[in-house]
Amino acid sequence: MTTDSAPDAARRTYSYLGPAGTFTEAALSQVPEARNQIWKPVRNVAEALDDVVQGRSDAAMIAIENSVDGGVSTAQDALATMPGIRIVGEYLVPVSFVLVARPGTSLADVSLVAAHPVAYAQCLIWLGRELPAHAHLPASSNVASALGLIDGSSDADAAIAPPGILEHHDLQLLAEDIGDNRQAVTRFVLVQRTVTPPPPTGADKTSLIVELPQEYPGALMEMLEQFATRGINLSLLASRPVGDALGRYRFVIDADGHIQDERMADALMGLRRFSPKVIFLGSYPRADRVINRYPDRYSDDVFVEARDWLRSLVAGEPEA
Structure with missing residues (x-):
């Protein structure tokens, strides 16, 4: 989708799975800043992401999850293996066939x-x-x-x-209307080269890919505890084979919250200590704009107060 009101040099380029008329194009049409820009149809997810990494496109829209069929494995695997990518937004498209x-x-x-x-x-x-x-x-x-x-x-x-x-x-x-589920929805994400995450809105999601350090009893539980002990809900947890050996898996995770939230930042540091490889895919507004809810004991103020308390102990200050 382009207009003749501005030269191509002044427009941004967006890659999407083509040709014109796909659900991916419908997702891209929801992006306000993409209107009247250059829309570039591509043949597959890897090509769309490579366009972004190589600078041929400013951003790409890709399908990441479906309410019926689950995660889109090709997209998850591409995000795990192509560095320099950040998710900056998500969009939902009702699906009928x-x-x-x-x-x-x-x-x-x-x-x-x-x-x-x-x-x-x-x-x-x-x-x-x-x-x-x-x-x-x-x-x-x-x-x-x-x-x-x-x-x-x-x-x-x-x-x-x-x-x-x-x-x-x-x-x-x-x-x-031949789809098996009338409520089917596909979730798409807009990706760019590595950028500063959009500011928190209170209705945010953080996407990660995490590898377990090694196979031992309780390894997966230890990974999940990094979120559970900080009051963070996971809206997606999917396993994908790493591919270098049988039994080696990485986990695709969507967690409620933003990297600038104290509880999320603390969880990410815990993951970094635990796992040999943590890929931060981005923090961005949720498509449904539902505000993230959590108990008061996991609020930012509580994390800040606990950190200040520890510093006062180290400094030898008398407890209040």
């Missing part, structure tokens, strides 16, 4: 369905009921699955796509 085909096709003609793997997983109940003998042809994006029908590059008989595809292309609608 249609089944489309070339004009003249009927549902009875369909045996091969093109779909992005995440979209396919969210339509399995409908597909199993209506097309029990179908096969799946993976596509690079929800829109690309349908475009392959139009340009002849796909052998599929039909495609799972966003409803908006029908506004831009001449396709036959075979079925609508």
Whole structure:
């Protein structure tokens, strides 16, 4: 999305999973500062992140989690292995799907369905009921699955796509609202090169990737205690293989709060002492803007008072 009111040199560039019409583009449309800027469609998450790291784009929008299918493993693994990335915001997009085909096709003609793997997983109940003998042809994006029908590059008989595809292309609608969960939502994050985190709002989230130091009984519990003993709720805890040996895992974590919160800063220092590798992905406003709640004993003032008390003891000052 661009306008002709300003030269390209004056615009910022945003990478997103294309082509135009994807859910990722819908997420990018929620970013006020991205409007009237250059939107660059890319083929995969790694390309979007590499655009940011290499300076070809100022930011990238990527899908990170779905309410039905869980974490997007390709995005989590890319964030774990590409340094110099920070998440600066998150955005939620309601998800619904249609089944489309070339004009003249009927549902009875369909045996091969093109779909992005995440979209396919969210339509399995409908597909199993209506097309029990179908096969799946993976596509690079929800829109690309349908475009392959139009340009002849796909052998599929039909495609799972966003409803908006029908506004831009001449396709036959075979079925609508085929998702298994009407409340499905995909969470997207906007990433930039390493920057200072946005200031705390009181409704914030901190994303991390943490590796366990070694396998021993209670190692995972010790990691989780860094948050529990400081009153920090975890909204996401997912494991991903490190890849260098069997049984080695890293943990993708979303924690309620901001790095400038005393309790979160204290937890991060605890993690740093505990783990050989802690990747700070960013602190940023929650998409739902829900204020983080915690007991009074975990307020910033309590942490500051405890630190001042310890310093007074070290300094030999009389206790009040």
